[in-house]
């Protein structure tokens with residue numbers, strides 16, 4: 001599957017001179033220090049680095065959940081810093097699918113409704129929502145659990161539901177912050193197989209991981225050290 | 241979208257039923273109290289206005305003795321004379337002067353029917369003062385008073401008790417054993433300001449009372465007089481000239497206290513109306529406070545709920561919810577709670593008002609407009625107190641709320 005790229009072709013993600021510091025009682029605490037990165041549409045990137053190196057901070061900025069202190073971030077050619085809150089919400093809802101380490105499903109809603117939630121905020125009708133969330137749940141192998149509550153299924157299954165929720169609005173970009181961090185290695189492999197399929201279908205994937213086995217699934221590995229990019233290497237050519 | 245949000249709000253409320261119920265209870269009690277108080281207050285005002293409109297206008301009551309309330313009733317020494325009445329009638333702006341006596345308790349009989357009522361001895365002018373017409377038969381005349389005929393007018397209640405469906409006119413009844421001919425039946429008047437049944441009475445000529453029922457001991461003197469002034473503007477002047485005239489006629493020297501009293505009935509009625517007005521305002525104000533407390537209860541719970549659901553809000557923001565979506569979600573919950581509370585409260589308030597009416601006989605008025613107003617005010621209170629927590633939820637930072645806990 002290929003996507004018609006906008007002309008002139010802009011990379012899906014372009015980050016230039018990105019800084020982020022947190023305000024702490026002891027003064028500003030720099031976490032990202034001059035990060036530069038370009039990710040093309042269709043790539044599959046693993047972000048690595050030891051704890052505290054700023055990976056999650058970086059992902060949150062990519063996901064438009066957080067704003068950088070300085071520097072440029074352009075998503076699909078659009079400068080995110082210039083967008084209003086509602087436009088950011090629009091991007092989070094339609095262009096980006098976020099997958100968290102802790103799944104972050106809503107505990108009171110059944111799986112079908114959890115998956116359909118992003119569609120509610122796009123104003124899509126009930127029947128269409130049900131149809132699409134069923135379809136995606138089938139795809140991640142949980143069709144028969146549609147009416148169950150999240151606490152009735154295993155962690156691996158919950159993460160698949162979370163991925164289904166990230167996918168339901170057909171995003172171009174999946175951002176996953178340690179998606180296998182709470183899972184055993186076997187279940188982790190299942191999740192990675194799912195990501196592999198998605199990337200093969202043309203969806204750009206950026207995921208954070210500590211485990212080399214998991215990172216080996218990606219086509220490109222970016223390594224953070226102390227808020228800077230230490231290395232950036234392509235380990236397999238991308239599909240398209 | 242709205243439908244989906246309503247469903248979600250419903251779910252969220254169902255997740256903590258006891259809390260939802262208790263929050264709603266504050267609203268229910270508030271609205272119930274307002275509806276009940278307004279019904280009772282309006283009922284009281286209606287009753288008072290009704291009484292005032294049947295009382296007759298621009299009236300004074302003159303009493304023998306210095307004070308109307310203290311000890312005059314039992315006294316046989318009446319300082320007002322029939323001749324005083326004639327003199328007062330000559331004054332400017334005086335339309336009618338009607339001497340009468342306090343209603344005297346009397347046993348009334350017709351055939352086998354007995355009824356304990358009271359008799360008002362007076363002259364035809366009394367009925368004019370009080371705008372009291374006959375619905376059957378005719379009133380007695382000045383000549384009945386002059387010749388002290390044994391005729392009586394029945395109040396509505398007395399007519400009902402003694403005659404039921406029968407026509408009382410021209411029937412013979414006995415008052416304290418003395419035979420009287422029923423001349424007519426008076427139109428029903430309802431309750432007086434002090435809550436007595438004004439229709440439980442008989443009206444007979446003053447002279448008949450003095451001669452036939454009580455001997456002739458106080459012929460020529462009279463306990464009370466009702467005076468009707470030409471207009472309400474004339475009342476202060478009339479009051480002064482009556483006082484001056486009576487002092488002169490009774491030969492009261494400078495410095496000697498009045499041996500009569502003048503009471504302005506219109507003023508009494510006005511103060512009664514004012515009292516009920518203030519009372520119903522007060523009731524409404526107290527009820528409104530409970531409504532306010534209910535609203536604060538909603539705000540309190542919504543604030544707790546927003547804090548509890550911070551993470552949920554973060555998740556929603558992360559998957560594309562806009563500020564206004566979050567705002568709407570929490571506002572809807574507050575609105576549902578307050579509107580549902582309002583509905584139940586209105587029903588309970590009406591029930592309470594009907595119960596009050598059934599148990600105490602107090603007049604109540606349940607008007608659609610007052611229900612609508614209290615409903616709208618209460619719903620407004622819900623929205624007002626729900627807005628702040630909802631806005632707080634909507635303004636949460638996505639990443640901060642995802643990190644919460």
Ligand SMILES: Nc1ncnc2c1ncn2[C@@H]1O[C@H](COP(=O)(O)OP(=O)(O)OP(=O)(O)O)[C@@H](O)[C@H]1O
Pocket residue numbers: 022023024029031049050051052053054055056057058
């Ligand atoms: N809200 C915050 N306020 C202050 N400092 C923060 C905040 N969030 C993160 N930090 C600091 O920023 C640094 C980077 O955090 P971040 O979560 O990005 O690291 P990470 O690379 O994802 O680590 P891990 O692998 O453990 O998830 C850490 O030192 C952390 O203490």
Ligand SMILES: [Mg+2]
Pocket residue numbers: 055056057177
């Ligand atoms: Mg992290």
